[in-house]
Amino acid sequence: MKYQTRKVKHLTDLQLLAQLHLGAKIYSKYAESALLFIFSGGKNKPYESYEVFAHKYNFMHLAGVKSQTLGAAEFYQACLEGKIKREDCSPVHSVSNMYSKVSVLNQLLDLKNSKCYKIGEKDLVTKNNDFEMAIGNSSGVVGYDHRISLKGTNIVDKTKLPMPTTLITTPITQLVSKPEKIIFILQRNLDEEKYGKIFFEIKKDLLQEEYYLLPEQIRQHVNPIIRI
Structure with missing residues (x-):
């Protein structure tokens, strides 16, 4: 199978830094929080869910950047505050790869x-x-994965939530045989037991209508007050 790739976009230094600043602002809306994606394969198909945690330190790798001057969390903060400098940004793989990722990052x-x-x-x-x-x-995907192993082993610690580990410019249809529509995204802080905030819903007030159609294994993670 021949994979499509996006044409690499050259970015000036100012464009690169501006994109990173905007990307960090967008990411800050859910950084350091847990998200519950609720999705479905279509009408009359059951709801499914996938829970993740977005760490601040994931942002740098998603941008295809490594830094010789800043740690991953520091890099994110510098981008968020608009203080990031070109010398803080080195490519993980190549300059063209970094530009390609940053051009679709936001x-x-x-x-x-x-x-x-x-x-x-x-x-x-x-x-x-x-x-x-x-x-x-069709522009690309963010990939999520468990990357935290139990101490001293290579066994995945399933008590830790998956996190965003990569951003690639390959269309989702070349990675996933049955992509499904995202219907809701719920949000909570890590110290909260249940999801109490609607981050996204495909139609206004749909969660209130569909709440009791959610499977019990999803509903048990949702604070009933969220419906109000």
């Missing part, structure tokens, strides 16, 4: 605009891309 991180995205298990074989779930569209 679009793919904007989960408030999830009408434009689909979600699904990464079940199509690809080279050098290892993650559990993909969220994205």
Whole structure:
């Protein structure tokens, strides 16, 4: 199978830094919080869910950047405050790869605009891309995965939530055989037991209408007050 790739976009230094600043502002809407994606394969199909946690330190790798001057969390904060400098940004792989990722970064991180995205298990074989779930569209995806092992082992710690581990410019249909529509995204702080905030819903007040149609294993994670 021949994979489509986006034409690499050159960015000036000012464009690169501006994109990183905007990307961090978008990411800040859910950084350091848990998200519950609720999705469906279509009308009369059951709801499914996938829970993740977006760490501040994930942002730098999603942008295809490594820094010789800043740690990952410091890099995110510098981008958020508009203090990031070109010398803080080195490519993980290549300059063209970094430009390619940063050119779609803001679009793919904007989960408030999830009408434009689909979600699904990464079940199509690809080279050098290892993650559990993909969220994205024809422009690319953010891949989510468990990357935290139990201490002293290679066994995945399933008590820790998956996190965003990669951003690639491959269309979701080349990674996921059955992408499904995102219907709701719920949000909570890590110290909260249940989800009490609607981050996104595909139609206003739909969660209130559909609450009792959610499977019990999803509903038990949702604060009933969220329906008000």
